[in-house]
Amino acid sequence: MPPNFDQEPLLLTPFKLRSVTLPNRMVLSPMQMYKAKDGLPTDWHVQHLAKFAVGGFGCVFTEALCVDAAGRNTYGDMGVWSDDFVPALRKIAELLRSCGAVPAAQLHHCGPKSARQRPWEGYGPLGAADAERGDPAWQPLAPSDNAKAVGWHRPKKMTESDIAQVVEQFAAGARRCARAGFDMLEVHAAHGYLIHSFLSPLGNELGGRYGGSLENRMRFALEIAEAVRANWPEEKPLSFRLSCVDDSGNDSEGWQMKDTLVLARELKKRGVDIIDCSSGGIGLPPTARIVARSPMFQVPYAGQIRRECEGIPTMAVGLIRTAQEAESVLARGMADLVAIAREALFDPNWALKAAVELGGIDKFSAVWPPSYGWWLYRRARSLALAEQA
Numbered sequence: 001m002p003p004n005f006d007q008e009p010l011l012l013t014p015f016k017l018r019s020v021t022l023p024n025r026m027v028l029s030p031m032q033m034y035k036a037k038d039g040l041p042t043d044w045h046v047q048h049l050a051k052f053a054v055g056g057f058g059c060v061f062t063e064a065l066c067v068d069a070a071g072r073n074t075y076g077d078m079g080v081w082s083d084d085f086v087p088a089l090r091k092i093a094e095l096l097r098s099c100g101a102v103p104a105a106q107l108h109h110c111g112p113k114s115a116r117q118r119p120w121e122g123y124g125p126l127g128a129a130d131a132e133r134g135d136p137a138w139q140p141l142a143p144s145d146n147a148k149a150v151g152w153h154r155p156k157k158m159t160e161s162d163i164a165q166v167v168e169q170f171a172a173g174a175r176r177c178a179r180a181g182f183d184m185l186e187v188h189a190a191h192g193y194l195i196h197s198f199l200s201p202l203g204n205e206l207g208g209r210y211g212g213s214l215e216n217r218m219r220f221a222l223e224i225a226e227a228v229r230a231n232w233p234e235e236k237p238l239s240f241r242l243s244c245v246d247d248s249g250n251d252s253e254g255w256q257m258k259d260t261l262v263l264a265r266e267l268k269k270r271g272v273d274i275i276d277c278s279s280g281g282i283g284l285p286p287t288a289r290i291v292a293r294s295p296m297f298q299v300p301y302a303g304q305i306r307r308e309c310e311g312i313p314t315m316a317v318g319l320i321r322t323a324q325e326a327e328s329v330l331a332r333g334m335a336d337l338v339a340i341a342r343e344a345l346f347d348p349n350w351a352l353k354a355a356v357e358l359g360g361i362d363k364f365s366a367v368w369p370p371s372y373g374w375w376l377y378r379r380a381r382s383l384a385l386a387e388q389a
């Protein structure tokens, strides 16, 4: 159906969470660049993130910020494990805000997938050759002492004191993100990393209070939610990214949508404002997946949570490619926000272009930064007149 330029596209409508208003519904999804130095962002990160704020995304997430050096995926991960990170993170938050986006940060611990090569170095566990060039492996933490897959590092099975320490690391990460001036915060509890590993019966082999029943497996995530909420300003929103299903090829035994619905309600009780709906990652290699990676394949998870969990807002993500697809997610009531990752790498102006595609060339003046939009509006008008002539 051709867009109706008389009607404001839903993607361009503001969205308020607590006292923070996103100027539109388009979110830059967190994306690790594997280019940090000792956890600190470099000029690469600054220009990378600024492009998306200038490119019209109403909210721009940093990549995952590891709450502990030992919780890094790779030596190139960004961190927030000490106060030393705050000034560099503040620079990013201020830059994003000055470009019109709500600056958002994501807190992370890789757990059993820690100590890994950068994607372009193999994406496998760090080995002898990596140690030789200065990247020695370390022992990951997990709720199990089984390696993720053959050849992967055997993790240390966490004790209650390890668990308490990581909860405190998330709390400290939240305090630092608040000091850096971010306006939204997300806890990464998806993709087979530490928190997801606790949630899923396929990742969690603990006994005692943190393993076994659903209630016990959720305990770590809920303690993190409480600790982060207590250390994050009351007026600012908190998001949780979940793998709504394990999608490991073994789903009758894994984490399922019914578990996600229980968890989402419990998170809401603890002051989580929005669920960012992803999936998968518990197993390696990812070929065990059974849900086809087709366009918008994760959107139904966001829709179901929104429908069945008493009005918890959701963020949809995953192979959402076009403005029309994103608009349809909102029009069908499947989510409140739409997060874009790889399409934005392909086209950092994705959000600005979506505004024009759905709202017509007046959006060059109304939405684009004037330094670009003033020219592009006139260019578009001349082209339209030339076509009519």
Ligand SMILES: Cc1cc2nc3c(=O)[nH]c(=O)nc-3n(C[C@H](O)[C@H](O)[C@H](O)COP(=O)(O)O)c2cc1C
Residues within 6 Å of the ligand: 029, 030, 031, 032, 033, 063, 064, 106, 188, 241, 278, 317, 318, 319, 320, 339, 340, 341, 342, 343
């Ligand atoms: C380069 C890259 C890095 C990523 N890093 C993160 C990350 O730091 N945290 C996270 O939650 N997801 C991460 N993801 C997943 C994306 O946020 C997103 O959920 C996924 O790519 C699906 O969305 P898309 O189809 O729009 O790319 C990453 C994805 C890519 C491509």
